[in-house]
Amino acid sequence: MTDSAQPPAFPLDSPPPDEAVRAADPVGAVAEAKERPDPPEPPEEIVRAARLAPGHWFGTVDPGWRGEGVPPDYAVAGRWRSDATGEIVEWQDNDAYLPSPQVLGWPEPTDPVDAALQRAVTGYGPAEDVAYALTDAEVAVLTLPDGSPVTATGSDGTPVVPVFTSSRYLNLVGALAFEHRAAIELLPQLPEEHRIYVNPPSPAGAVLETGPLAEMMALTKTARPRTEPDGTERVAAGDA
Known part of the structure; x- marks a missing residue:
């Protein structure tokens, strides 16, 4: 065996x-989850937050992390930036991100x-x-x-x-x-x-x-x- x-x-x-x-x-599977050829689509909650706070960065936290306070670097997939009008204009990957079992589809x-x-x-x-x-x-x-x-x-x-x-x-x-x-x-x-x-x-x-x-x-x-x-x-x- x-x-x-x-x-x-x-x-x-x-x-x-x-x-x-x-x-x-x-x-x-992990590499595939981390290496996206194109920026992901911003979720609706990020779009709404960007409209309320123009000119800011908004982090995307892996759903597998359920702690309190500021999430660790490995649990942050990346972040979005809104321009002065509140529109999402940029996505930035986080090289330290580790996808959770939930994101990997396990x-x-x-x-x-x-x-x-x-x-x-x-x-x-x-x-x-x-x-x-x-x-x-x-x-x-x-x-x-x-x-x-x-x-x-x-x-x-x-x-x-x-x-x-x-x-x-x-x-x-x-x-x-x-x-x-x-x-x-x-x-x-x-x-x-x-x-x-x-x-x-x-x-x-x-x-x-x-x-x-x-x-x-x-x-x-x-x-x-x-x-x-x-x-x-x-x-x-x-x-x-």
Whole structure:
């Protein structure tokens, strides 16, 4: 069993978002979303705002960012400028922009792990949240006749054990034998030097290093903040 395109290999220490996006997007969906040949059409709310405030710039925020206050650079697709009459006359791209899963057209997450992966590989959430979500998760593991996990090799030669957090992704690999196991209990059972490949068929599928992943899971028992999709923070499971 091999993967056709290498997913991001997270060391779980918050890799630079742009690197994570490039690694997670071998078919170029992110690049296509960022490189528009022509300026986009201004939305109606921008047109109305321009008429009310001539001679100003108006930023366009990615709908995937739901925080409060001034949005970060990576969440701003670009900005529009209105002239002295209130007409839109210029569009300026933002080179630091990272399109969110919503803009990329990815399907809605199936579960907390899938949601954390989608945010992490696009730069809208920290990689640590993947570990937090996996701590209490149960995953499906393909099994051999003796019950041991099926192993595979990534396109770069990395040995991996594919795991699935939902039936949506599991069903895509066919009618193969599998078992449900707690993710936190699975890590010690992996063959030596193997990493887990979470949701291979997903656009946000990722390879995770088992050592750092286990350490991050342990940190969920401490009072460490966790970033939510809306940009707020709450303590990890076990802290309340």
